[in-house]
Amino acid sequence: GENVEQHPSTLSVQEGDSAVIKCTYSDSASNYFPWYKQELGKGPQLIIDIRSNVGEKKDQRIAVTLNKTAKHFSLHITETQPEDSAVYFCAAQKGSGTYKYIFGTGTRLKVLA
Amino acid sequence: EPEVTQTPSHQVTQMGQEVILRCVPISNHLYFYWYRQILGQKVEFLVSFYNNEISEKSEIFDDQFSVERPDGSNFTLKIRSTKLEDSAMYFCASSFWTVNTGELFFGEGSRLTVL
Numbered sequence: 001g002e003n004v005e006q007h008p009s010t011l012s013v014q015e016g017d018s019a020v021i022k023c024t025y026s027d028s029a030s031n032y033f034p035w036y037k038q039e040l041g042k043g044p045q046l047i048i049d050i051r052s053n054v055g056e057k058k059d060q061r062i063a064v065t066l067n068k069t070a071k072h073f074s075l076h077i078t079e080t081q082p083e084d085s086a087v088y089f090c091a092a093q094k095g096s097g098t099y100k101y102i103f104g105t106g107t108r109l110k111v112l113a
Numbered sequence: 114e115p116e117v118t119q120t121p122s123h124q125v126t127q128m129g130q131e132v133i134l135r136c137v138p139i140s141n142h143l144y145f146y147w148y149r150q151i152l153g154q155k156v157e158f159l160v161s162f163y164n165n166e167i168s169e170k171s172e173i174f175d176d177q178f179s180v181e182r183p184d185g186s187n188f189t190l191k192i193r194s195t196k197l198e199d200s201a202m203y204f205c206a207s208s209f210w211t212v213n214t215g216e217l218f219f220g221e222g223s224r225l226t227v228l
Binding site: 045091100 | 117144146148154155156157158161163168169171204206216217218219220221222
């Protein structure tokens with residue numbers, strides 16, 4: 001069935017270092033991959049997304065890469081700051097016939113000052 | 114900035130009781146969703162709603178669950194007879210168009226505790 005695996009479950013980095021979170025999806029029909037950041041007590045907020053016709057997308061310190069052949073996509077955060085500390089979720093969605101996201105299990109990122 | 118608002122933020126109920134969770138989506142959005150997150154687990158899709166009817170639902174969304182949009186602003190999730198395993202954070206979300214062309218905006222969630 002549809003599944004999204006996400007690793008690692010927790011990640012601690014020193015301020016200024018880079019953080020990488022990886023996801024693998026099972027449904028080859030998936031063509032939209034958003035990343036959400038969830039701060040304590042708040043709902044998930046979209047930080048970046050990528051569609052299957054693109055291999056990489058960057059927005060300031062955040063970038064996402066997609067390997068459709070391997071069904072992998074990754075979130076890269078450079079020059080991490082304490083305010084980057086949160087839980088990050090990847091998700092995958094099929095392009096037609098469904099409106100649902102399949103979420104990964106989340107990564108708790110801690111940026112140590 | 115427009116936002117999705119949810120009430121209550123936390124509800125405690127006895128097993129077997131009915132619960133209604135309320136959401137006010139962003140005003141010009143057309144698609145509405147409920148997701149849930151059991152503590153420590155992933156966010157799971159429950160149901161999507163468009164044009165006053167359910168457009169898709171998951172296997173979690175059984176006969177105990179229902180949704181409605183009783184007026185032009187509210188979107189509600191009703192659980193008829195709560196079970197212990199319904200304890201979770203429930204997120205409402207909305208989007209302007211389909212998720213292919215529009216970002217999904219989430220509310221801050223309603224935590225449901227069933228005793």
